[in-house]
Amino acid sequence: MALGFVAITEGSWPVARRREAGRGLRVLTAPFTVAAPSGARIRDRLRVEPADATVLRLVGEHLGRHQRADLAERVQLGNVRAGDTRRAERKRKLTAVSSSRWAGAMTRASEDQYQLAVRCLYDERAGLRRAIHAITRRLVAPCGKGSKGGVRGYANQNERAQKQRRLHVLQARLAVVESRIAAGHPSITVGGRDLARLRHHLADAHLTETDWSQRWRAxxxxxxxxxxxxxxxxxxxxxxxxxxxxxxxxxxxxxxxxxxxxxxxxxxxxxxxxxxxxxxxxxxxxxxxxxxxxxxxxxxxxxxxxxxxxxVEKAVQPSPDELKASGAQMLGVDLNADHLAACVLDVHGNPIGEPITIPLELTGCTATRDGRLRAAISALIAFARKNACTGIAIEDLGFAAARATGRESMGRGRRGKTFRRTVAGIPTARFRERLRGMTYRSGLVVAAVDPAYTSRWGGQHWTKPLQRQSKKTTVTRHHGASVAIGRRALGYGIRRRPGVTGHHRRMVVRRATGQAVTPPRTCGTASPPRTAGTPSQGDKTRPFQGDQLALFPGPQDRSEGHRDSSTGSVRGERPALAIANRNGTVAWYGSGDGGRWTAC
Structure with missing residues (x-):
């Protein structure tokens, strides 16, 4: 789901592995470097006098009225070519009531608003089509039964009837959107549609008509x-x-x-x-x-x-392959609704040090939420620079398809509603833009990866190894997801091969079975005799041929006990163990009951 990122390195990253059930994994997009910001914007407060404020309001209202009239004229022209927008004619008309430069700014703003509204119409049409397709598939499936062809039907007839009504509503909305796209007449509310609708619900918003009017005019x-x-x-x-x-x-x-x-x-x-x-x-x-x-x-x-x-001039950012070739460390970051989970990875994709958790409280007004988000990103950048990281790896999240088909694919009932609200509260777009600008100012690079399977595989393969490595941090599946994101940005796979690396090189018994697997044998059978030229196949590296344990009968002495005639063995006798030299002679022997070892 690429929303807002500019891919410098294009292409696809095929991972055509098959699950045991026969379903294929989705094809992952290749990691890419997020483009540097193309502009800068700063703000300062104007401590104006009452007279100056009056003049500014008069000028703003006068220009705003003529700009809205020009926007309506531009909408009536429809989706035409750039040469047929009659901008020169509209600009001459606005110049008579303002100035040449004010008229140029107004016509340019009208064109930008129109193009943005058209893009929003196309996005709305795509979302409605996704929702209609998801509901239609589930309506075809049997009601109250298991899935049919991988599609699960609705639980009961009541829910199915409600979904049918929902389908009719979505189809009616889609028809309106299709007609607006065909005519090239998007609906634009200067001042904001949400604020316009708030006019009819002033009591719920705890606003008076005067307060609303001031906001609307501003x-x-x-x-x-x-x-x-x-x-x-x-x-x-x-x-x-x-x-x-x-x-x-x-x-x-x-x-x-x-x-x-x-x-x-x-x-x-x-x-x-x-x-x-x-x-x-x-x-x-x-x-x-x-x-x-x-x-x-x-x-x-x-x-x-x-x-x-x-x-500003566009800076060429290094690609993920160039970052990997430079031998730099990467900071993998997992964005969640209430915190950021991060972990440092070396050039080989191995986690280093303790993973961290940065709180992310997004409550309060817009300015407060934005300030807290900037503070969290600042802490993230400080941690990356402290650990000599060159880049930050994040997921290319957008949740466009999830929001369109949320009721059909993100659970049902109270639990599903809570999960949908959590997903809707994650500030993916604002986090992406803030991180891109702040990291560029700090000399860091942002790499975006496909978000598929990062949380699942990261929690499955990296939670326990990180917990064994971490002494002060309680590792969660989100920290495992951050490792998965960083490894994918470096071009490595997420899943760990079983037994490749132990958490302790001297005390772990198992070998790197992901590289050299011991062939299985029937239980109860002995290993075949080996010679010095035979490669070792067991769990122990044998430097010499004769350095192995062998069973030898104990010394035949009359004082050892009486031999049982039925079994042929001596009562009270235990087999002795002996260590043989390379030439076959016995060097050490001892009793099997833990007695003293004696040199020959």
Missing amino acids: RRLFLTADGESGAPHGNYTITVDPEDGTVTLVLPKPLRHLANAPRGRYRLAATVRFSHRREEWLDRVTAHGAVRYDIACDPASGRWYLDASWT
């Missing part, structure tokens, strides 16, 4: 200025002086009477500094490179923010 402001190379400090529409941090912006033509600076510009009393990545921003603006600025408002706190973003 979401629909348009204060975005695209960068321009060669312009003063990289942007003419919104300009930030790198020396004193003053912010000025060009006012639209109907609002030019509010200008307090030359050439129809408005200067804010607030200043910005951009503490985070300030050096990069200074290098960019002093060279008059293109920098985009976005002004946003948080109505809940009444704060204003200024975001600066720019593109």
Whole structure:
């Protein structure tokens, strides 16, 4: 499930092994290196005065109203070629009510929103088709019986009837999506569809109509200025002086009477500094490179923010094969709903040291969750650099198919519902993007692997060996999964061959049976006689031919006891053991009841 990663090394990684039941394993995709981020974005707070806030709201509402009208016109054109979007005509119309640069930013934003909505329509259609296919297969299977052809039917007639109604609902939604795709008219709600629906449930959200209106108006402001190379400090529409941090912006033509600076510009009393990545921003603006600025408002706190973003040169990341050839260590990471499990692996895929568990508490508001996620990633990067790791291996998770067919393939009842909620709460996309940017800044490489069978095989083959190796950590199956992820990123198999390596090289009795297997023999039979040139087939390496134990009869002495006439043996006699030399002479002998050994 590749969602968002850019594969630098393409291809497939076939593992066509067959299970005993006859079902084949899925073909795994090859591990690939996650591409470096193509841009940077930083934020600083604008401590504006009430008068400045009023001007910003007027400008944002004026531009937002015309941008929404341009977006509606773009949607009516449908899915046409890039040359048939009539952008020049729309831009001339917007220039009359704003400026040339504001008009260019608005038409570009309309095109980006339209293309994003079309991609979302295609994704929704794919998800609906998966869900319809899964329900249809289960409806064909007999109800209340075992699986038929690998497909399990529904438990009872009541559940089957509910699924039939669910199928009709999904088919109706799919028909609407298909018609929108054919017409090229996606549904776009500027400000957010969730916030628009919240208008009818204010009591449940503990909001008043005034609070909702403030949020709605803040979401629909348009204060975005695209960068321009060669312009003063990289942007003419919104300009930030790198020396004193003053912010000025060009006012639209109907609002030019509010200008307090030359050439129809408005200067804010607030200043910005951009503490985070300030050096990069200074290098960019002093060279008059293109920098985009976005002004946003948080109505809940009444704060204003200024975001600066720019593109960076694409860096070529090393492939997994190159990482392995360099002899660097890898940190395998398993992402879970409440923690990160990690383990360090050497170049041969062997775990090193103690595995760690990093808590991941994702509760609270969005800003709090995002901060905790960044803190967990920072701890992960610090652990990787402490252990001299060059890369971090993670799973290429997305859960797109799982979310589409969750009710059919992820359990039923209360337990299945809890499991689906757990899967939905794992921040796969946000974790992926945050990790990609932060690791690149730290000089690390992120390798993504196919998530198939990592938890199952990792827990089966690596939990016990890790627990024997770890003295202070309680190893779980998630730590085993992290080892499996790291081994797959290095190109090794996950499953351990039985008996290849023991946990102690001197005290373990078994041999490396995965490489040299002892042929089985019938129980009760003795090993064939060996000579010096015969290779050893037992559990002990024999340096000399005669160094083996042999049974010899005890010394025939009259004082040993009376011989039994029925059995022919001496009463009270126990066989003696003797060690023979290379020439066959007895060197040591002793009684079989643990007596004293005597040299000959």
